[in-house]
Amino acid sequence: MIRRIALLALLVLAAPTASSAQSLFIGAGLGVPTDPLDARARALGGVGIGLHGPALLGSDPAAAASFLLPTLIMTAQPSWVDYGRDSGDAGTFRGTRFPNVGIAYPVFRVGVVTLSLESFLDQRYQARRSVTLDLGEGPVEATDRFLSNGGVSQVRVGFARPVGERLRVGVSAGAFTGSVTRRLERLFFEDSDTTASTQVERYQAGGLWGYSGNSVTGGASLSLGTFAEVAGSVTWSSALDATPSDDTDGAARSFDLPLTVRLGATADLAPGLSLSAGYTRADWSVVDDDLMEGASAGTTNSLGVGVELSRARLFGRQAPLRLGYRKTDLPFALGAGSASEKVWAGGIGLNLSQIGELVRAGVDLALERGDRSDTTLSESFWRATLTVKVAGF
Amino acid sequence: MTRVREAIAEDAGDYVMRKKMAVLLGLVALGAVACSEQLPTGVDDDLLPEEPITLEVRLGWDEFAANLQVFGGYGSPLELGSTVLAHKYGGDLEARTLLRFLPMPSVVTVTDSAGTQRADDQLTLIGGRIVAYLDTIQSVSDGPVTLEVGTTDEAWDRRSVSWEFAVDTVGEQRRWTEEGAGPVTPVTTGVWDPALGDSAVFLLDSAQVEMLRDTSQVNQGIRISVLDEGVRLKVNNVVLRGAVIPSVRPDTVVDLTAGRRDFTFVYSPSPESVVEGIRVGGVPAWRTVLDLHIPVSLAGPAALCAAVTCPLTLTPDQISYAALVLKGSNSSPAFQPSDSLGVDLRPVYQRSAMPKAPLGPSLLGPLGKKIAPGLFGADAGQEVEFPITNFVRALVAGDSIRGFPPPNTLALLSVFEPASLTFASFFGPGSPGAPVLKLIITAGPTVELP
Numbered sequence: 001m002i003r004r005i006a007l008l009a010l011l012v013l014a015a016p017t018a019s020s021a022q023s024l025f026i027g028a029g030l031g032v033p034t035d036p037l038d039a040r041a042r043a044l045g046g047v048g049i050g051l052h053g054p055a056l057l058g059s060d061p062a063a064a065a066s067f068l069l070p071t072l073i074m075t076a077q078p079s080w081v082d083y084g085r086d087s088g089d090a091g092t093f094r095g096t097r098f099p100n101v102g103i104a105y106p107v108f109r110v111g112v113v114t115l116s117l118e119s120f121l122d123q124r125y126q127a128r129r130s131v132t133l134d135l136g137e138g139p140v141e142a143t144d145r146f147l148s149n150g151g152v153s154q155v156r157v158g159f160a161r162p163v164g165e166r167l168r169v170g171v172s173a174g175a176f177t178g179s180v181t182r183r184l185e186r187l188f189f190e191d192s193d194t195t196a197s198t199q200v201e202r203y204q205a206g207g208l209w210g211y212s213g214n215s216v217t218g219g220a221s222l223s224l225g226t227f228a229e230v231a232g233s234v235t236w237s238s239a240l241d242a243t244p245s246d247d248t249d250g251a252a253r254s255f256d257l258p259l260t261v262r263l264g265a266t267a268d269l270a271p272g273l274s275l276s277a278g279y280t281r282a283d284w285s286v287v288d289d290d291l292m293e294g295a296s297a298g299t300t301n302s303l304g305v306g307v308e309l310s311r312a313r314l315f316g317r318q319a320p321l322r323l324g325y326r327k328t329d330l331p332f333a334l335g336a337g338s339a340s341e342k343v344w345a346g347g348i349g350l351n352l353s354q355i356g357e358l359v360r361a362g363v364d365l366a367l368e369r370g371d372r373s374d375t376t377l378s379e380s381f382w383r384a385t386l387t388v389k390v391a392g393f
Numbered sequence: 394m395t396r397v398r399e400a401i402a403e404d405a406g407d408y409v410m411r412k413k414m415a416v417l418l419g420l421v422a423l424g425a426v427a428c429s430e431q432l433p434t435g436v437d438d439d440l441l442p443e444e445p446i447t448l449e450v451r452l453g454w455d456e457f458a459a460n461l462q463v464f465g466g467y468g469s470p471l472e473l474g475s476t477v478l479a480h481k482y483g484g485d486l487e488a489r490t491l492l493r494f495l496p497m498p499s500v501v502t503v504t505d506s507a508g509t510q511r512a513d514d515q516l517t518l519i520g521g522r523i524v525a526y527l528d529t530i531q532s533v534s535d536g537p538v539t540l541e542v543g544t545t546d547e548a549w550d551r552r553s554v555s556w557e558f559a560v561d562t563v564g565e566q567r568r569w570t571e572e573g574a575g576p577v578t579p580v581t582t583g584v585w586d587p588a589l590g591d592s593a594v595f596l597l598d599s600a601q602v603e604m605l606r607d608t609s610q611v612n613q614g615i616r617i618s619v620l621d622e623g624v625r626l627k628v629n630n631v632v633l634r635g636a637v638i639p640s641v642r643p644d645t646v647v648d649l650t651a652g653r654r655d656f657t658f659v660y661s662p663s664p665e666s667v668v669e670g671i672r673v674g675g676v677p678a679w680r681t682v683l684d685l686h687i688p689v690s691l692a693g694p695a696a697l698c699a700a701v702t703c704p705l706t707l708t709p710d711q712i713s714y715a716a717l718v719l720k721g722s723n724s725s726p727a728f729q730p731s732d733s734l735g736v737d738l739r740p741v742y743q744r745s746a747m748p749k750a751p752l753g754p755s756l757l758g759p760l761g762k763k764i765a766p767g768l769f770g771a772d773a774g775q776e777v778e779f780p781i782t783n784f785v786r787a788l789v790a791g792d793s794i795r796g797f798p799p800p801n802t803l804a805l806l807s808v809f810e811p812a813s814l815t816f817a818s819f820f821g822p823g824s825p826g827a828p829v830l831k832l833i834i835t836a837g838p839t840v841e842l843p
Binding site for chain 1: 439440441442444445447448449710711712713714716780782833835837839840841842843
């Protein structure tokens with residue numbers, strides 16, 4: 001058993017969490033926060049707190065207290081994005097990331113220990129511009145290419161347990177990790193097949209920064225009889241420190257991160273039908289003094305609602321149906337105003353192996369259709385989230 | 394029994410569980426792989442750091458180099474593999490070809506009247522010819538030229554022979570009786586018309602062939618010269634062909650070929666020593682070496698200082714392009730190239746050991762830089778660039794090579810030594826066309842986190 005746990009822990013730590021970018025808003029400020037939610041939370045509006053049943057979510061540490069079996073959870077999230085800018089630039093891109101990989105392990109009936117690797121800030125994008133240079137022998141075409149590759153992840157260790165029959169509490173400690181490479185290249189004669197194109201070396205500048213820092217999240221959820229459940233959590237983060245590598249000319253930096261408060265609730269409207277809602281608030285203005293370019297949007301709010309029909313069945317198995325809506329403020333915008341994201345979501349779960357209420361293996365799928373916009377950029381996207389749960393190993 | 398059943402049931406459950414886990418994990422992996430990545434790419438300035446500046450900087454000779462020196466004496470005409478004929482070319486250039494033939498075969502294999510292949514050494518020599526193959530591109534003449542073949546009357550040493558000396562070795566030095574590999578015993582003349590091909594044929598009678606094929610005569614050699622003035626010809630090869638009739642097939646004439654053994658040339662006058670300027674090539678070959686001293690910082694030009702803080706400390710990454718820029722000159726018409734010349738640049742590892750200092754690998758590739766002959770004639774004064782970006786970057790970086798500082802001495806030489814009688818001439822320091830170092834510098838603000 002210990003060997004299995006070690007193997008699974010290794011699997012969790014080795015899994016990538018942000019293999020691709022999913023928005024051009026990543027080019028603003030520190031990037032785009034990547035809520036490390038599972039498919040069920042996404043389908044229910046995506047705030048990720050106060051849902052019925054066990055969950056391994058950094059935003060709701062108390063939810064892990066309901067795990068009765070050792071459980072491995074992996075989430076994959078492909079996106080397809082169309083974008084357009086007021087300058088006329090338009091295009092499409094797509095990518096996949098793994099926002100959340102983790103295990104929950106009940107320990108001696110005392111509580112549940114969790115270990116997870118979550119994405120936190122996505123900073124992967126590239127940009128180009130064409131320039132015309134005067135090198136004394138007439139104009140020369142060149143292309144500037146900027147690549148930002150990497151992001152911030154978080155390794156989180158948590159503990160959750162029930163207190164009495166109605167209360168669940170949880171706490172987790174996270175360590176920020178990850179790195180970003182920022183490189184500016186100038187390519188000369190890129191569209192030319194002349195000899196000069198092979199003789200003029202490209203110009204490169206930039207470097208690599210490694211991230212470090214800590215966070216602590218505490219939360220609790222309270223069952224209000226048989227009809228409702230409420231939950232809340234608070235995340236405190238230390239400064240996010242960025243340390244340049246030895247061969248990087250850029251300076252070391254430190255960014256303050258906001259205190260994040262989340263509230264959520266689920267009400268049972270009828271047997272098998274529940275309504276959930278959640279709210280998140282974070283004041284990103286604390287990072288303004290640390291930014292060399294641009295500024296944050298200040299306080300960001302996120303509000304999501306969703307309904308779940310848990311008694312639906314598919315192929316003879318329980319297959320909950322979900323529908324949700326979410327509106328989220330983005331902390332950084334490319335234009336002068338603020339940016340926000342609005343998403344309609346739907347989803348389905350399929351419990352492949354179930355003993356009573358105990359799900360031993362299951363898969364959840366969420367499909368979101370949304371848009372993000374500020375004064376200069378608008379994006380519309382399809383985003384799928386697939387979560388696999390395996391328990392009792 | 395109950396425990397056994399429970400164990401079997403547990404094993405079966407584990408099997409199903411493992412199978413489902415494998416399926417689920419495979420599903421996730423498949424989903425991830427199936428979604429190919431496209432990094433979001435923006436084309437607006439607000440997604441990029443501040444624009445760097447790129448401009449061309451030209452450093453004068455005194456700003457980047459010193460200690461130019463020309464060395465000669467690399468290789469000999471024998472090593473060239475081809476020879477030269479000239480008569481009053483470019484003023485007073487004279488050149489004559491000297492050669493010796495290999496033994497001509499004394500046995501031929503022919504088919505007799507019975508259809509049997511037989512080796513026959515009873516051959517009747519009836520005549521022959523010398524065939525000279527000339528380079529139609531590199532040869533300079535206005536039309537047909539007359540060539541003369543004679544046999545040398547004096548022994549000559551193939552390695553040290555020159556216009557003045559038949560032998561010029563450490564142990565023996567002996568002048569020609571007549572300068573220019575003379576005297577000779579005339580054999581025949583022939584006409585080469587470049588419009589008709591690359592071959593010049595000198596017809597011989599049987600006695601002449603018999604004489605030329607006799608390799609037992611140590612003095613024996615052939616001298617070919619050109620009689621028309623104002624021409625310079627390149628001879629790629631010369632062979633002796635003898636026509637014989639085998640005894641077993643008297644109705645058949647067989648050509649026997651004797652290739653060349655020694656193949657060299659003598660010429661006069663030798664190029665004048667280089668007083669100033671740069672010389673590359675020739676036979677024996679010339680090399681030019683110079684030391685580079687790249688400035689550690691730039692205080693100009695004004696456009697650079699307008700964009701970045703001056704003085705700008707140079708870093709290797711900022712040097713997008715570096716080239717040694719030379720201007721061709723036509724200092725010596727007799728040795729002016731008639732075809733492209735391949736010029737190479739190589740680092741000199743130990744300048745103090747010149748002219749025998751070891752050289753590093755080519756900076757311009759195996760073919761060097763091809764330079765059109767016009768640069769040393771009608772187009773003299775025009776620039777030619779020799780890219781040395783990585784060499785200059787290494788100098789700026791100061792990276793040691795196996796514990797030694799990077800060499801700062803460059804040698805200009807022909808790709809092959811010797812490559813031709815002609816050589817490349819460039820203006821040197823102190824002249825209006827002095828070498829310059831062309832740099833394309835790109836500099837910008839440090840890339841930081843946002």
